[in-house]
Amino acid sequence: MRLPRFVAGSVPALLTVLVLAATVAAQTAPSPGQWLPARHDSGVYDNPTPVEGVVWRDIVSAGQGSAWLRLEFQRWSLGRGSYLRVVSLADGDFQTLHAEHVEQWQSTSAYFNGNAVLLELVAGPRTKGNRVAVDRVLASDPPGDNSEDSICGTQDNRTPSTNAAVGRIFSIGCTGWIIGNAAAGSATDKLHLSAGHCYGTGQVLQFAVPASNSNCSLVMPPAAKQFSIDSASSQYVNGGVGNDWWVFRCFPNSTTGRTSWQEQAAAFTLATTAPAAGTTLRNHGCGVDGTSANNATGNSCACAATAGTGARNQTQQTHTGTVSSVSGTAINHTIDTCGGNSGSVLSVDATGVAVGIHSHGGCTSTGGANAGTAMTNSGLRAALTAMGSAAPANDNCSGAVTIGVGNTGVLSTAAATTSTPAFGCGSGGKDLWYRYTTNCAATVTFHTCSASTNFDTVLQVYRGSCTSLTSLGCNDDWTGCSSTSRSRVQVTVTGATTFFIRVGGYNGASGSFVLNVANSTCP
Numbered sequence: 001m002r003l004p005r006f007v008a009g010s011v012p013a014l015l016t017v018l019v020l021a022a023t024v025a026a027q028t029a030p031s032p033g034q035w036l037p038a039r040h041d042s043g044v045y046d047n048p049t050p051v052e053g054v055v056w057r058d059i060v061s062a063g064q065g066s067a068w069l070r071l072e073f074q075r076w077s078l079g080r081g082s083y084l085r086v087v088s089l090a091d092g093d094f095q096t097l098h099a100e101h102v103e104q105w106q107s108t109s110a111y112f113n114g115n116a117v118l119l120e121l122v123a124g125p126r127t128k129g130n131r132v133a134v135d136r137v138l139a140s141d142p143p144g145d146n147s148e149d150s151i152c153g154t155q156d157n158r159t160p161s162t163n164a165a166v167g168r169i170f171s172i173g174c175t176g177w178i179i180g181n182a183a184a185g186s187a188t189d190k191l192h193l194s195a196g197h198c199y200g201t202g203q204v205l206q207f208a209v210p211a212s213n214s215n216c217s218l219v220m221p222p223a224a225k226q227f228s229i230d231s232a233s234s235q236y237v238n239g240g241v242g243n244d245w246w247v248f249r250c251f252p253n254s255t256t257g258r259t260s261w262q263e264q265a266a267a268f269t270l271a272t273t274a275p276a277a278g279t280t281l282r283n284h285g286c287g288v289d290g291t292s293a294n295n296a297t298g299n300s301c302a303c304a305a306t307a308g309t310g311a312r313n314q315t316q317q318t319h320t321g322t323v324s325s326v327s328g329t330a331i332n333h334t335i336d337t338c339g340g341n342s343g344s345v346l347s348v349d350a351t352g353v354a355v356g357i358h359s360h361g362g363c364t365s366t367g368g369a370n371a372g373t374a375m376t377n378s379g380l381r382a383a384l385t386a387m388g389s390a391a392p393a394n395d396n397c398s399g400a401v402t403i404g405v406g407n408t409g410v411l412s413t414a415a416a417t418t419s420t421p422a423f424g425c426g427s428g429g430k431d432l433w434y435r436y437t438t439n440c441a442a443t444v445t446f447h448t449c450s451a452s453t454n455f456d457t458v459l460q461v462y463r464g465s466c467t468s469l470t471s472l473g474c475n476d477d478w479t480g481c482s483s484t485s486r487s488r489v490q491v492t493v494t495g496a497t498t499f500f501i502r503v504g505g506y507n508g509a510s511g512s513f514v515l516n517v518a519n520s521t522c523p
Contacts, residue, residue: 024371025360026360027342027360028198028339029288029340031171032140032141033070035136035137036062036063036136036139037136038061038137039134040058042121042133044077044130044131045131047126050126053123054122057118057120060134061137062139065115067213068217068220069116070137071109071119071137072107072108072134072135072137073109073133074107074133074134075131075133076102076107078102079123079124079128079130080127082124082130083097083099084097084109084122085120086117086120087120088113089116090112090113090114093113094255095226095254095255097109098254098456099483100456100505103455103511104254104454110254113220115139148301149300150370151300151301151365152334152335152364152368152370153336156295156297159317160315160318161317161318163266163284164264165177166207166286166316167205168206168340170203171204172200174340175284176193176194177345177354178191178260178266178268179267179268179270179354180267180268184388184389184391185414185416185417186259186415188261189261190261190267191384191387192249192250193245193246193345193357194245194246195244195358196243196245196359197244197342198246204228206220206221206226206227207221207225207260208221209221209314210315211312212311213311214309215310216303216310217305218314224256227250227252227260227263229251230414233249233387233512235248235387237379237380241330242374243373244359245380245383246343268352270353271348274375277323277324278322278323280322280349281320281333281348282320282347282348283319283321283341284345285318286314287338288303288338288339289312292311301338301339319335319336321335321336321370326374329377330372330373331371331374332362332371333369335370337361337363342360345358355374355375356375358370391417392432395415395419400466401432402435402436403436405517405519406517408514410514411432412513413431413505413510413511414512416430416431418431419433419502423474423502423504425476427458428504428508429504429505430505431502432504433501435498436498437496437499438493438519440496442492442520442522443519443521444493445489445491446489446515446516446517447478447486447516448481448486448487448503448513449482449488450486454513455505456485457503457513458505458506459502460475461500461502462500466500473491474489476506485506487503503515
């Protein structure tokens with residue numbers, strides 16, 4: 001079982017756990033896979049025609065015996081309109097990935113069932129330099145059985161459930177869920193919750209998780225039900241029982257363009273008070289399970305491949321239990337859980353309102369309690385407010401932030417909306433505004449070419465005033481950047497000038513970026 005991740009400024013989780021109860025442990029599931037080498041390189045392809053077309057395809061395999069696989073793209077270059085298509089040979093499920101999606105998925109694909117996929121490079125009309133290379137794949141390991149037992153009593157009373165707001169976080173082995181709080185700047189996106197020790201990069205939130213195989217190996221949901229987690233905008237604390245939370249957003253699905261909220265149409269309402277002792281709570285989580293029957297006995301938190309009873313392993317199940325005590329923002333409860341339940345919802349059974357986040361196991365067959373963090377945790381509430389607040393002040397020209405020569409550091413358009421006037425190129429949207437003044441004649445260059453820029457930017461530069469803007473240049477893709485999805489505008493002026501710089505995303509894409517300013521003459 002993985003130990004909790006320590007976060008700067010938080011109380012070490014292990015110390016907190018020892019203070020509360022010697023048997024309490026964070027409940028992530030065992031590591032599910034291993035990276036294997038896979039050498040596939042398309043080489044460079046141009047497409048001089050006015051229509052898109054498949055210019056290269058190859059079968060990528062994880063070897064016999066793998067129940068699922070995930071690709072990692074070591075090198076890739078996709079022109080405007082070009083994309084990757086990954087198709088499972090086991091069930092025909094597929095995913096499409098344009099340049100901005102490959103960045104959002106941190107150069108990986110969704111998870112696919114079976115041991116092989118067809119990878120296709122589709123070149124957009126009149127594009128040059130298209131390429132993709134895969135050096136390794138994540139393949140399923142033989143199922144393990146090393147999850148600690150945290151069933152409250154002698155029987156495992158979890159039963160299968162299908163709550164549409166609850167998903168499996170993979171590959172860390174946790175549970176995440178949609179909440180009713182709208183993500184900042186969006187009417188179609190909602191925030192998500194899990195445990196702080198579940199935070200990690202490259203994680204995927206999966207909904208509608210199918211039954212596992214009888215040998216405990218996991219089965220993947222359709223790629224349309226998988227959402228890459230935006231780790232850069234996350235807020236989390238891994239501080240032990242009562243202070244273990246993670247607030248995060250997901251990128252829209254790369255194939256459908258739908259957000260998790262649009263796809264699932266379900267979310268939990270959050271409580272503003274802690275539950276009283278004796279309150280009946282319900283949990284929905286994707287914990288380890290080595291049994292295929294209700295009211296099982298023995299260590300059902302272990303799943304042995306040879307047992308033939310692993311169909312419920314890390315699939316959604318539910319159980320009710322009571323609040324045994326509340327200490328500050330720590331909730332102790334008697335709901336049956338196992339590894340993989342970390343981050344799952346604790347809701348009042350009578351109302352469905354979420355009162356906490358389950359994070360640690362401590363129950364035994366003879367007593368003890370499992371535990372989580374109450375929604376009244378002040379850090380959690382502050383994060384919810386920050387990530388669900390109104391659009392930033394510089395969402396419009398009138399709030400433009402003054403910047404100088406050099407780079408701004410990493411910024412984000414995740415909470416931005418689309419302002420006026422319309423962009424002059426790239427169908428730009430979800431933009432932020434900045435102001436820069438040169439005090440003499442100069443050539444000034446603005447660009448987003450930093451490696452920390454992770455989406456397809458559109459950059460437009462104006463002069464004048466917010467009520468009377470004159471465009472000096474607009475750029476969507478600049479070939480001088482290491483990635484063609486970055487932007488650059490260079491302007492020459494004959495005297496002191498104030499510029500308004502607008503950074504948005506191609507077709508309304510959003511993400512993290514760095515804005516750089518260079519002045520040829522003036523400091």
